Amino acid sequence: MSVLLQLSDVQVRYGAIAALKGVTVEIGAGEIVALLGANGAGKTTTLRTISGQLHPHEGRIFFEGRRIDGLPAHEVVGLGIGHSPEGRRIFPRMSVLENLQMGAYRFGRARKDDLDRVFALFPRLLERRTQDGGTLSGGEQQMLAIGRALMSRPTVLLLDEPSMGLAPLLVQQIFDIIREINEQGTTVLLVEQNAVQALSIAHRGYVLETGSIVMSDAASSLLVDPRVRAAYLGEGAA
Template structure:
């Protein structure tokens, strides 16, 4: 479904990604784990067209991606960024409508109701400003806003960052629901245990390069992964 081949990205003289290749099959949750600064967010930003690569290519459904981010969204790749990035001065409803900008009328209203079913707290507070929500509620809003664009694949960047463990569990339950609804998920996380526990396949990114890859449960049992990322 999504194929990244030999991708390299630099910020000035700093190499953020060096020859990265990954593959995401339809219906999977694929995780990218690694330490802060490993290049995980850069990988997602490059796939979604926000960063231009030096080398390599990204293919989606067998075709090269368009270069402009809005056209990439229209193809079905939607990026939920690190730090939520909700519009604090807009209501929850208006944040969701921004996410659904590709659609109009009854279609848009149906999408809105679908998100309220998946995230009941957002319907309860739909007229509340996004900036007044808790961190967990803002993360739910960010995911729901992404789903309003009807993604075929959802790119999630650090969805558990800064959240209490009980909220993290809720977010990961929602990720499973999203996958079960037919949407493929590419997940970037520092919380390696959670990411590996949920995914079909995973890649370990270190210093801009893929160091290990394998099934999530396989990497959970890996001594190298356990020592570096799981505290064991």
């Protein structure tokens, strides 16, 4: 397994507050890696640091062997890192189609086969393509956020809480699609509070706690680890 994305001892601060206290994570080509943790553990901060919205105070980030920490966000996406941000962040007054075209901004214009691929994954978006992003339901917005990130033809896709606020049936559907995207060849780094669902599709997982990685293992091992079950699945401490 070749390492595609590597964070090495990454530290991020918001003013005086340390949000990440030395995070080391490796993501291999073709993997789905789950990044788990409670609210405020630093999951979103990790993704935002990878995509260049935040810059590490210490440590390094490598993508395909190239150092990328310090690059601005608009250059990072050009390297092949797509990011579906926390809270979906759909452009509310652009249509579904325009939102997808924004995803392809780095190419100048959206390519038809990319659009076809997104519409094949999310037929609902095809039905709603002329509707304003702001008028979509939560589930549709999530589909659009993932589809928009795919439009940049990412090598690695960063997904921040894709199941947040969605009905259980829809959550299952979104996770099935994430697996499908991965099978089509895209590496996925998945941030989730929904640990069971995330670990059920992931190959490996990391657990973040107050800015530090406290566990990392194969997803199947984490799924049965009593500490994980106690902390994230609401079971009594073993």
